[in-house]
Amino acid sequence: MSTFDPIALECLAAIIEEGGFERAAQRLNVTQSAVSQRLRALEAQVGSVLIVRSRPLRPTSSGQMLLKHTKQVRLLRADLERDLQELTPSSQGGGREEERIAIAVNADSIATWALEALGPLARQRLPLEIIADDQDFTQEWLRSGQVLGCVTTVKQALRGCRMVPLGAMRYVAVAQAEFAERCLPRGLTQHSFREVPFVSFNRKDDMSAEFVARIFGLKRVSLHQLFVPSTEGQLRAVQAGWAVAVLPELLVRAHIEDGSLVDLAPGSSLPIALYWHCWNLESAVLNALTDALIAGAGAALA
Amino acid sequence: MSTFDPIALECLAAIIEEGGFERAAQRLNVTQSAVSQRLRALEAQVGSVLIVRSRPLRPTSSGQMLLKHTKQVRLLRADLERDLQELTPSSQGGGREEERIAIAVNADSIATWALEALGPLARQRLPLEIIADDQDFTQEWLRSGQVLGCVTTVKQALRGCRMVPLGAMRYVAVAQAEFAERCLPRGLTQHSFREVPFVSFNRKDDMSAEFVARIFGLKRVSLHQLFVPSTEGQLRAVQAGWAVAVLPELLVRAHIEDGSLVDLAPGSSLPIALYWHCWNLESAVLNALTDALIAGAGAALA
Structure with missing residues (x-):
């Protein structure tokens, strides 16, 4: 199994997340041609186009798979940083802007109980990115690898994911x-x-x-x-x-x-039942998110 | 210049707006095969594919142009209905669900002054559909023909549209x-x-x-x-x-x-300057929307 250059993977993710080569270059503090070069190298390695150069840009299926992989690696890295920070609290490693922890939450939960549930993690400087969508559609974000977990009305777990009922x-x-x-x-x-x-x-x-x-x-x-x-x-x-x-x-x-x-x-x-789905990875960040949502939902939902 | 069957055009719009053939059929109260048939007839007339049958469905460029045309016709029809209703108020024609008046408004305006500005029209049962997006991106909705007007930070008018400054x-x-x-x-x-x-x-x-x-x-x-x-x-x-x-x-x-x-x-x-852009059509509904937004913005913005 081939390994991928993490710098090239982050470059791919930046292009998709920022929606363009120029903004990706800004975020990574490199030139636009360096961004193109890294992407082309990755495409050569994979042997297929990863990004359709349309307006707006969008990832191909292979691009999506690599994006998901990149996000999973990020999560593990966030765990590592938390662990390292506990060892040497002064290093203040959290909050590096690129390493976002993205989850999809239905808009009605954001408006009622979810922000309160996530408060303690946010105040610990976990670099949260919340994506809002209709409750029947948040799972699509998880399926496509763009988030690591979602609050949804869909019960059926996705392959490689676990599911926890949150209440109604x-x-x-x-x-x-x-x-x-x-x-x-x-x-x-x-x-x-x-x-x-x-x-x-x-x-x-x-x-x-x-x-x-x-x-x-x-x-x-x-x-x-x-x-x-x-x-x-x-x-x-x-x-x-x-x-x-x-x-x-x-x-x-x-x-x-x-x-x-x-x-x-x-x-x-x-009554509309809500479920938390997330990748089935052993990760302290993921466990902390899961625990926080279960606790918050337990207090607010039926 | 060829004319298009308005029933087929509404069918195309329903497929795109509802995101699928089945939901379009539900909305129009016809069978799914009737929906497919109408679309194929329209595609034969235009001589090109109008909808890419992917998941999610999306219109081709020709499909987008026809969608925009359909929405412009709808707007004129909404005007007509208003006029007819004024003649015979008892007929209560407004509010037919299919004839939505869609505008894109930046989320911060929705959260502050815009709903209040649109209140009188909503209470008159104008079938408003508000699309929220980031202020730098609402104009894309207008460009792609999905809405008839937008509140945006972009000053430059689009071809076929007029622009009114709203304040900052x-x-x-x-x-x-x-x-x-x-x-x-x-x-x-x-x-x-x-x-x-x-x-x-x-x-x-x-x-x-x-x-x-x-x-x-x-x-x-x-x-x-x-x-x-x-x-x-x-x-x-x-x-x-x-x-x-x-x-x-x-x-x-x-x-x-x-x-x-x-x-x-x-x-x-x-200070962030906001602008209202809308199609340059003589339409009472469009004028009423424009007037309501100018008045609301005038009261709330600098």
Whole structure:
């Protein structure tokens, strides 16, 4: 089995992560021609093109495999640095910008419990990079090797990965009090849901339709939808009387309690189970991340 | 000049927007084979492939051009519906789910002034779809025909588009009070900025580095960075003592006033000019969007 020049691997990763040769050169503090040269050497060694020179640049399948490998090596190196730092705490090795620990987390978790869970690690200067995506899609980031772990609704583990259940996030349907009184005087019913718009995260997000279908026992529903691609933005859109939204109960609890928002289907909530998937590597950093997420989820989720 | 079957065009748009043939069929309430048939007919008419059948599906250049055309036709149709609705208000034509009005807005504007600006239109049931991206990249969405307008930092207008300056968003460097006292007892200086981590939106976001370079007159700086891809998430990471962040003054003003956050470089702020770009079409919907954004930005921005 051939070994790869770690400098060339980091160069490949920099090109992909920064989205271009020029920015990669800046990050690595080398010339652009050095970047091209390292990439070509790696491509010659592998015997295939690793990056499609399109706009935007994207890795080929081989490029993706090498990127994943590079990230796994980085993780092991982060472990090593932590160990070394414990031996000689003054060396302050953590936080080298290139060695990012990337994980994908669904946007609703970022908006509610996940940042708090990761707080202790962030304050220890673990160079975290969080990637946000819809909960059904974060696993794609893990599959493609771009992150070392993900919080997702998908239960099925990927090959070479392990999975830990985190508990369930409860979703409730809410509207601004005045909006609810005006547009839904009888609450959300089998008939009234067609009369109001729903605000969703984006087109990939079918939480609202799933919620409505579930509580009324319908097979498939089609809703009037608005899209605001931010969890907090959705909340503000609801507060401003744009629409109904199906949001994490954790996010809206205080607003329901103070009466500014109304729970439109009291007693009905949609539980969405969340799972943490990560590479099956013995790594102190990975274990610390896993422990922190389990603890945070345990405190916040059902 | 050939005309295109609008049903086939909507079918093409549905495939691209929903990311697949099956979901497109669901949205259009037809069978999957009807979707394939319509697409093939359109491809035969154009004489080229319109969609690359990869995972994820993506439009070819011709496909993108047709998508843009479809969206422009939609916009004109939305105008027509508005006009018709004014004539016969009872018909309640607005809000057909397929006819989305998509615009790209930078995440920091969504988190501060933009939703409020769009509120009146949303409450009139304009079927808005907001796409969030980094401010330097929203224009790509317009260029590729996926949105009809964008809020961006790029001044240069695209061909076939018009541009309106919106004013400047002011960014300031902040940290949690206790974190600032512990890690930056003398504030942010030419020396101390290397000692602390900065939390940024994602790799494409170079606001922190630009801010530091600007206030200290440096050419290029490299920072210890953490990444949290949510404006409000960055704020919460700062509040939790993870790091320093360079954030819109609009977002942090109240927290600086109540003493929970500290302005690390009082008197220094980075103004970022924002521009609204949209297709140069005579359209009442487009004019209403433009007017709403100009008014909202005028009230909130410098």
